[in-house]
Amino acid sequence: MDKMNHSSAEAETETIEPLRYLSKGEAAAIETELLRDYRFGQQQLIEIWGQACALAITKAYPLNSLAKKQPTVLVICGPDQNGSIGLVCARHLRIFEYEPTIYHPKRSSHSLHQDFTVQCEKMDIPFLSYLPTEVQLINDAYNLVIDAMLGPDADCANIKEPYPGILATLKQVKIPIASVDVPSGWDVEEPSQDGINPEVLISLTAPKKCSMSFSGKHFLAGRFLPYDIQKKFELNLPDYPGTDCLIEL
Amino acid sequence: MDKMNHSSAEAETETIEPLRYLSKGEAAAIETELLRDYRFGQQQLIEIWGQACALAITKAYPLNSLAKKQPTVLVICGPDQNGSIGLVCARHLRIFEYEPTIYHPKRSSHSLHQDFTVQCEKMDIPFLSYLPTEVQLINDAYNLVIDAMLGPDADCANIKEPYPGILATLKQVKIPIASVDVPSGWDVEEPSQDGINPEVLISLTAPKKCSMSFSGKHFLAGRFLPYDIQKKFELNLPDYPGTDCLIEL
Helix, strand or coil, rough: HHHHHHHHHHHHHHHHHCCCEEEEEHHHHHHHHHHHHCCCCHEEEEEEEEHHHHHHHHHHCCCHHHHCCCEEEEECCCCHHHHHHHHHHHHHHHHCEEEEEEEECCCCHHHHHHHHHHHHCCCCEECCCCCCHHHHHHHCCCCCCEEECCCCCCCCCHHCCCCCHHHHHHHHCCCCCCEEEECCCCECEECCCCCCCCEEEEEEEECCCCCCCCCCCEECCCCCCHHHHHHHHHCCCCCCCCCCCCEEE | CHCHHHHHHHHHHHHHCCCCCHHHHHHHHCCCCCHHHHCCCCCHHHHHHHHHHHHHHHHHHHHHHHCCCCCCEEEECCCCCCHHHHHHHHHHHHHCEEEEEEEECCCCCCCHHHHHHHHHHCCCEEECCCCCCCHHHHHHCEEEEEECCCCCCHHHHCCCCHHHHHHHHHHHHHCCEECCCCCCCCCCCCCCCCCCCCEEEEEEECCHHHHCCCCCCCCEECCCCCCHHHHHHCCCCCCCCCCCCCCCC
């Protein structure tokens, strides 16, 4: 009702600052603060983020909207944190009755990441031992690809195999790609002109600079973020609806 | 549509087995299996359960339904896992714009539990240094009490101070109590005749035997549970609606 009132509306307009898009350094600083000062655990954050990614997929691609008879999804997981978020996302998608298949070419030696892999294996989620180079096989088998490969920590100028090969394949697929946090191969601060072209982007915590002119469906998943961090980094996050852990920007 | 069809309806009726209520041993066996075989982390499970408890509170006591002007909630946390679930619940309630206050009389020496405490402290959630013995003060200050004290692992016959004193206070409060998993002071397998009388119970993973004739609002939060565990322990869990992580029984 307040929004109908002219003076309240004015007051509101004055206080709305634009959403902040993070540099690579700012994104890293927020994560360090969460882990060191707020004593969040990596396992805890990965679970929160992965679950939010699965919920974003259910919003962008509801089960009853999928083109194929089987609700198949290919989840490509990188070696580090972004990959573990993909593993958690796959596990929750299985709970939501999707049929995820995981491609996780390089496994981490950290037990933290290995545990997330075991959780998926024990849930009977299939793992591919290689990615078909014949793109048509991917287009035919899956409704969409979730790109949880490289994330914001990757050094885009020095991506090592097998990831350049996977990116070359993903540039050719015709089914939609949903990227986690930063599309693989993109710089955190610059969208890639000739890189992969995701239809959906799920920004974690706060959006990164590379997503400023993203024209696809853009979700933000970071509702758990303590208010003091939001203030300190002047994030100006939007109000999340109800009890949702994500919002479409 | 299938449900309209007579033969499908029959087939469906045949396969619906009653929800299983767990003994103390079964509850412990499921948790051991999750941790040891499925390699779930305690931190991860506590986050999942605590978040689900906060969502249950938003369903049972929506912000706009609270009797008091301020959306105050008193969260009483025990020394172990149940207490940490309460801490996570308080943190998410803060995010959902409730005003939780925590009473956490005995802190664990495990860094796992300490981290959850720090997360709440850094979110500026107030901690009480003692619980008022004057019950009217509690009735006046809070809309409800969340009982995250003793949980299923507690030895009810040997509850040590300060918990018997807190239970004596909780038996007198007039505001509603919402208990996490097992109402404090109850045996896992038997409801307590002269114990606390919660209005809401949030069962984690699967309901325990003590909740079989619970007449209050009863939520079940355990959607993340792998299908093989559900089968092995013949849990016969209900279908969770949409992407909800909990269901009202």
